Amino acid sequence: MRGSLPPATLPGGPARYAFFLDIDGTLIRFAVSPGRAYVDPWLLEILRVLHDAAGGAVALVSGRTVESIDRLFSPLRFAAAGQHGAERRTAAGAIQRHAPQAARVEAVRRCVMAWADGVDGLLVEDKGICVAVHYRQAPQREFEVRGALERCRERAGGAFAVQPGKMVFELRPAATDKGTAIRDFMAESPFSGRVPLFLGDDATDEFGFAAVNALGGHALKVGEGDTMAGWRVPDVGAARAWLASILGRVSPDAEWSGGEPKG
Ligand SMILES: [Mg+2]
Known part of the structure; x- marks a missing residue:
């Protein structure tokens, strides 16, 4: 500190x-x-x-x-x-x-949406380039959310990074x-x-x-x-x-x- x-x-x-x-x-x-x-x-x-x-x-x-x-x-x-x-x-x-290739952005978005669909308490925020998953209503899902976003990041071949935040994980362009x-x-x-x-x-x-x-x-x-x-x-x-x-x-x-x- x-x-x-x-x-x-x-x-x-x-x-x-x-x-x-x-x-x-x-x-x-x-x-x-x-x-x-x-x-x-x-x-x-x-x-x-x-x-x-x-x-x-x-x-x-x-x-x-x-x-x-x-x-x-x-x-x-x-x-x-x-x-x-x-x-x-x-x-x-x-x-x-500064967006990665459109196909990569789309692949990341689909991956996150497909995973989060049907998981209670999550709010997916599609921002166009970044995609965020807020778990403020389901704090017990922190590790689950991070794991899912890490898997989606790997599919995008290094173009994205997982950005942690307060009650949110997000995929943003790595550059x-x-x-x-x-x-x-x-x-x-x-x-x-x-x-x-x-x-x-x-x-x-x-x-x-x-x-x-x-x-x-x-x-x-x-x-x-x-x-x-x-x-x-x-x-x-x-x-x-x-x-x-x-x-x-x-x-x-x-x-x-x-x-x-x-x-
Ligand atoms: Mg802030």
Whole structure:
């Protein structure tokens, strides 16, 4: 376990930084299913303020599809990486997709669907490139789900990786992750030349933490668990309070009075 409390203000102000933000478990609490998640007006407002303060250098980096991200944050549209980096929309609006061959994507999808059909308590989420199996309603099935996805991964000949998450296992393209997405953003305007900062809560976010660490930035882990992030806050409420704090605002949940400024 690493990670000290982040400072209440950012040295040099938000305009020096590029902000990369995971969504579920970081900015919003987990819902029963991803489709039931909800972004409250306060969060929309704080992200709008952050976007302005950071000169547009704000990207949402999620396991969701970019389409699902847009629906969640409507009417706002941010630069976004979806499906753990397999798809990306730049700040200029260009779409990039890094999908394995269509036949492999289809084979993986069929394999997962065929296995999960008829297994109680599972929610299969077909995202187009990635396919996720949520077992939040059947936590006793954790090892069963992982085993099935490993078998489906083997059939795809190394094009996919099994990505664990909170109450979910997912097959994502092996060539992309949240770290590759952040590196791609950092090569482009308005992100390039800034200090990258990434907030995330889950195993998939460790790729992003590694990327920002390597780029001289800062990683902030939300919640418990081993991490390579240098900073940590205890929960979603604290992550939101910290974001408010660096913008000179106060969150309705809590006021952030965390650690001392550094670097
Ligand atoms: Mg998350």
